[in-house]
Amino acid sequence: MPKYEQPEGLPARLLSSTGMIDACRERDFSKIFELAKTRGGFYPSLIARRCDMTPSRVGEVLTGKRVIKEMSVIERVADGLRIPGHMLGLAQREWETPAALSTDPATPTSPVLPVISERADPVNTLPGVDLDSILAVASGPRLSPSTLRALHSSIEDYWRRDDQHGGEALRPAVVGQLRYVVGMIKEASEGEFRRSLYSVAAELARLTGWTYFDARQYSQARVYFAEALQLAKAIDDHQFMANVLACMSLQGTYEDRPADAVALSTAAQDSARRHGGTPRVMAMLSMREAFAHASMNSHSATHAALAEAHRQFEQISDADPDPAWVTYFDEPKLIVDTGIAHARLGEADAAEPLIADALRREPESNHRGRAFHSFWLATTQLQRGKVEQACHTATAALETATAVDSERITGHLREFHQRLAPFCKEPAAIAFEAQLRATLR
Incomplete structure (x- = not known):
C-alpha cells in the first residue's frame, strides 16, 4: 500500500x-x-x-x-x-522568499521567478474552467510580439479602469494574469521574450500592490511592491525599480513613516539617475521626494525638491525614451502635485489656484483623480477660511467618490470632516456632515 x-x-x-x-x-x-x-x-x-x-x-x-x-x-x-x-x-515569511533572492554578494544573481510561482500547483493555478482557458492551457503559451502587445494592452486597460472605478474588483483578474505570466516565464527560453515577460510580470505586481495601497491594506501592498522589485531586478530594469520605490515612498507618507518615505524617494532617484533616467522620470521622482519632505513639514527641503521637479520637467523632449509607465506625468499632473505639496505644508495661498486649475482640466472619467484633487482643493479653501466654498467642493468630491471603490479617498473625506470641527455649527458644515453620513455609512 x-x-x-x-x-x-x-x-x-x-x-x-x-x-x-x-x-x-x-x-x-x-x-x-x-x-x-x-x-x-x-x-x-x-x-x-x-x-x-x-x-x-x-x-x-x-x-x-x-x-x-x-x-x-x-x-x-x-x-x-x-x-x-x-x-x-x-x-512576508522567510519561506516565501526564494534563496536565490539573497542579498549576499556571493549568491548567484540569475533571474528567479516570483514568490507566487514557488508555491504554485499546476492543477490549482488553471486560469479557469471555461473552454477558452482550458484550450489555452492545453496549447501552452504562444510567445510572439502580438502576445506581448496584448499583455501590455491589458495592463493599460487595468490602469484606466482602476482610475475610473478603483482596483478592488480588478484585483482578482490582475493577480490571475500575474500567475499566468509567471507560468509563461517558466515555459519561455532565455532571450528577449523571457525578459519582456519579466517586465510584464513586474508591472502586474506593481499594479496589484497599488490596488492594495489604494484600499489602505498596506502590509499586502508591501508584499506585491517587493515582488515587483524582485522581478525588475531579475532583468536589471533599474528605472522600473525606481518607479516601485516611488510607490513605496508615497505609501510611507500615508503610514506616517516620513523618514522612510524620504529614504525610499532618494533611493529611487539614485537608481534612476545611475541608469539613464529620463527628465520625465526624474521629475516624477523628485515630486515624490517633495511629498515625502512635506509629510515631515520640512519647507525648505520640499521647495528644493519641487524646484528640481520643475527643472527636470522643463528638459523633457519628444525624443526622450520615456518608459510607458511614466507618461501619465504630464503638465497638469506636475501642476496639481505641486499644489498638493504646498497644501501639505499649509501653504494654501500657493496651493489653491494650482489645484483648481488642474481640476478644471481633469477628465470626467477619472473619478478617483477628481475626488482626490477635489479633497485637496477643499482643504486649501478651508485653510483660507472659505468654509462654505470648501464644503461645496468636498461635497462634489463625495459625490464623485461614490463611483470609485477607494478607501484612500473615503479616508481623506473623513479627514476633511475632522478638520471641519471648529466650524461644526456652520450650515454648510452641517449639510456636508449629513451627506457624508448618508454616503459613507
Whole structure:
C-alpha cells in the first residue's frame, strides 16, 4: 500500500477562495482550521504538529472555545499551514522568499521567478474552467510580439479602469494574469521574450500592490511592491525599480513613516539617475521626494525638491525614451502635485489656484483623480477660511467618490470632516456632515 504523503501546505485553490481570504483577514482561526480540515486535508492532529500546538488546543479553537491572539502563535500557524504572511497581516515569511533572492554578494544573481510561482500547483493555478482557458492551457503559451502587445494592452486597460472605478474588483483578474505570466516565464527560453515577460510580470505586481495601497491594506501592498522589485531586478530594469520605490515612498507618507518615505524617494532617484533616467522620470521622482519632505513639514527641503521637479520637467523632449509607465506625468499632473505639496505644508495661498486649475482640466472619467484633487482643493479653501466654498467642493468630491471603490479617498473625506470641527455649527458644515453620513455609512 503506498504511503500517505502529508500535504506541504494549504492548496493554492483554498488560499485564493473567498472564505479563506475573509477568515484570514478577520483572523478567524476557527474558520481557518475548519477549512484546512475539510478542504485542505489537514486534520487536527496534523494542524497541531505543524503549528506546534497541542491537539486539545486545536480542538478548542475549532469549536470556538479558544481564540488565538498571541502574535507568536499566529506566526506559527502561518508557517505551519503555509499561509502567506500578508493574508494574516504579517510580514512576508522567510519561506516565501526564494534563496536565490539573497542579498549576499556571493549568491548567484540569475533571474528567479516570483514568490507566487514557488508555491504554485499546476492543477490549482488553471486560469479557469471555461473552454477558452482550458484550450489555452492545453496549447501552452504562444510567445510572439502580438502576445506581448496584448499583455501590455491589458495592463493599460487595468490602469484606466482602476482610475475610473478603483482596483478592488480588478484585483482578482490582475493577480490571475500575474500567475499566468509567471507560468509563461517558466515555459519561455532565455532571450528577449523571457525578459519582456519579466517586465510584464513586474508591472502586474506593481499594479496589484497599488490596488492594495489604494484600499489602505498596506502590509499586502508591501508584499506585491517587493515582488515587483524582485522581478525588475531579475532583468536589471533599474528605472522600473525606481518607479516601485516611488510607490513605496508615497505609501510611507500615508503610514506616517516620513523618514522612510524620504529614504525610499532618494533611493529611487539614485537608481534612476545611475541608469539613464529620463527628465520625465526624474521629475516624477523628485515630486515624490517633495511629498515625502512635506509629510515631515520640512519647507525648505520640499521647495528644493519641487524646484528640481520643475527643472527636470522643463528638459523633457519628444525624443526622450520615456518608459510607458511614466507618461501619465504630464503638465497638469506636475501642476496639481505641486499644489498638493504646498497644501501639505499649509501653504494654501500657493496651493489653491494650482489645484483648481488642474481640476478644471481633469477628465470626467477619472473619478478617483477628481475626488482626490477635489479633497485637496477643499482643504486649501478651508485653510483660507472659505468654509462654505470648501464644503461645496468636498461635497462634489463625495459625490464623485461614490463611483470609485477607494478607501484612500473615503479616508481623506473623513479627514476633511475632522478638520471641519471648529466650524461644526456652520450650515454648510452641517449639510456636508449629513451627506457624508448618508454616503459613507
